Amino acid sequence: MRSVFQFDTTPRFASIRKRIIALLLFVATPGCVTTTHVVGQFASPSARVQTNVTGGKAITAPTDDGPLSADDAVGTDPSEARLQNIEAALLLYYSVNRTLPPRLEDLVALSSGDLPLTCPDSDQEYLYIRDGLAIPGTTRQVIVCEPTPSKVEKRWCIVMAPPDPSGVLELEPQQLPESIFRNLQSNP
Numbered sequence: 001m002r003s004v005f006q007f008d009t010t011p012r013f014a015s016i017r018k019r020i021i022a023l024l025l026f027v028a029t030p031g032c033v034t035t036t037h038v039v040g041q042f043a044s045p046s047a048r049v050q051t052n053v054t055g056g057k058a059i060t061a062p063t064d065d066g067p068l069s070a071d072d073a074v075g076t077d078p079s080e081a082r083l084q085n086i087e088a089a090l091l092l093y094y095s096v097n098r099t100l101p102p103r104l105e106d107l108v109a110l111s112s113g114d115l116p117l118t119c120p121d122s123d124q125e126y127l128y129i130r131d132g133l134a135i136p137g138t139t140r141q142v143i144v145c146e147p148t149p150s151k152v153e154k155r156w157c158i159v160m161a162p163p164d165p166s167g168v169l170e171l172e173p174q175q176l177p178e179s180i181f182r183n184l185q186s187n188p
Contacts, residue, residue: 078120079146079156083173085115086126086144087158094169100143104128119146132160133184135176142176142184153178 089107094100101107104117104126118125124147132141145157154175161170 087171122148131187149178
């Protein structure tokens, strides 16, 4: 009689077992999770990701520009990817100190690698509003944002929900239209 915890080792179940283990590792991995696209794993090292007119992503022919950047490999907006990294560092800082940092620069010491604090589009530092800017009609507030709007009149921001009674902090990168951003209100 087999134990419930024993795996069938036949080739038929090997693939299923690997998927279950990968899923368990994925779920058990702490921190911010981003969606990676197949581009970074199977494309030629010199392939480029290009946004077409309709906004979709497409792999172009290999070029001599060198390897893919981290932003190209995951197929995300570079500013969104940077804000997700800042979000993860903010959550780590909050979990240790139970408060937000006085400055974004204080997060660099916590990060395991490079933590760019500048917007890739403007090369200006992200704006950090520790006390937050309230989004009208919601309980959420913007605490980090791009310094200038994009060409489509939107800004990537890190939006914070009020901590729940147990002290859990919820942060989320969102792209806000400039019309909403202009109406943000300082918290008293």
